[in-house]
Amino acid sequence: MLEARIHVTLKKSVLDPQGDTVKSGLASLGFTSVEDCRIGKFMVVKLSETDPTKAKAQVDEMCRKLLANPVIEDYVFQISEVAG
Numbered sequence: 001m002l003e004a005r006i007h008v009t010l011k012k013s014v015l016d017p018q019g020d021t022v023k024s025g026l027a028s029l030g031f032t033s034v035e036d037c038r039i040g041k042f043m044v045v046k047l048s049e050t051d052p053t054k055a056k057a058q059v060d061e062m063c064r065k066l067l068a069n070p071v072i073e074d075y076v077f078q079i080s081e082v083a084g
Contacts, residue, residue: 006077008042
């Protein structure tokens, strides 16, 4: 069994008001060293596929078609083996 760990974030050119709100909240709590904060999504998808090459192609297609909006979001993922 394979597992995909997927990170989806807004592209740098897209404003992130939620990230700005978190940054302001952290500053009000005394964490003044925070220079920037970007909010994203993290997903773990377990696959019955056993071929890592096929799994990478499938996850890339999943991201392009549903999990990320390629117009405004970037995504990266890692495929790893997991015990049954």
